Amino acid sequence: MVTVAKPALRADARRNRARVLEAAEEVFAAEGLGVPLDEIARRAGVGAGTVYRHFPSKEALFQAVILERIEQFAQEARDLLGSPDPGAAFFGYLQRVIDQCARNKALCDALAESTGLGFKSEADSDLQGGLADLLALAQSAGAVRADIDVADLRALIVGCLAMDRYAGGAGPSKVVFDGLKA
Numbered sequence: 001m002v003t004v005a006k007p008a009l010r011a012d013a014r015r016n017r018a019r020v021l022e023a024a025e026e027v028f029a030a031e032g033l034g035v036p037l038d039e040i041a042r043r044a045g046v047g048a049g050t051v052y053r054h055f056p057s058k059e060a061l062f063q064a065v066i067l068e069r070i071e072q073f074a075q076e077a078r079d080l081l082g083s084p085d086p087g088a089a090f091f092g093y094l095q096r097v098i099d100q101c102a103r104n105k106a107l108c109d110a111l112a113e114s115t116g117l118g119f120k121s122e123a124d125s126d127l128q129g130g131l132a133d134l135l136a137l138a139q140s141a142g143a144v145r146a147d148i149d150v151a152d153l154r155a156l157i158v159g160c161l162a163m164d165r166y167a168g169g170a171g172p173s174k175v176v177f178d179g180l181k182a
Helices: 011-034 037-044 048-054 058-082 086-102 105-111 122-140 150-167 173-180
Strands: none
Touching: 011 037, 011 048, 011 058, 011 105, 037 048, 037 058, 058 086, 058 122, 086 105, 086 122, 086 150, 086 173, 122 150, 150 173
């Protein structure tokens, strides 16, 4: 089977796509998926046709926004692997993920899906791999219990987000983090 590469986007098309993604992330974070694509186009300063050229549906745009954020989480995890204090790196990273997801309704909803994204992707695998590596380093340093795995962490993140919603942002992750410590 021969795979045909997609042509590279022109500079203006790349800028427009980035503006649409940025506007969509802000709108989805604040208001969820109920926002029409026309409103996202207006906030991005582009026409609706530009949005549809890059993203044929709202679901495709949402997926792109979530994938971009998950890729950022995965990259941050990889960047922390050389940290001199694996325990502090692990807990700081986990807190940042929870804090960012708590402020982003769409991301929170996506992480609550059974697969972590509602769809499988390379970014999701990268995130799980980075989280597993950070966890292993923190466990090796004696900062995290040895009987915790990545599936436990994913469930705990979603649980912290649910607790945060229920408690009105009271920051329940401290109790969870205490339970993770060796």
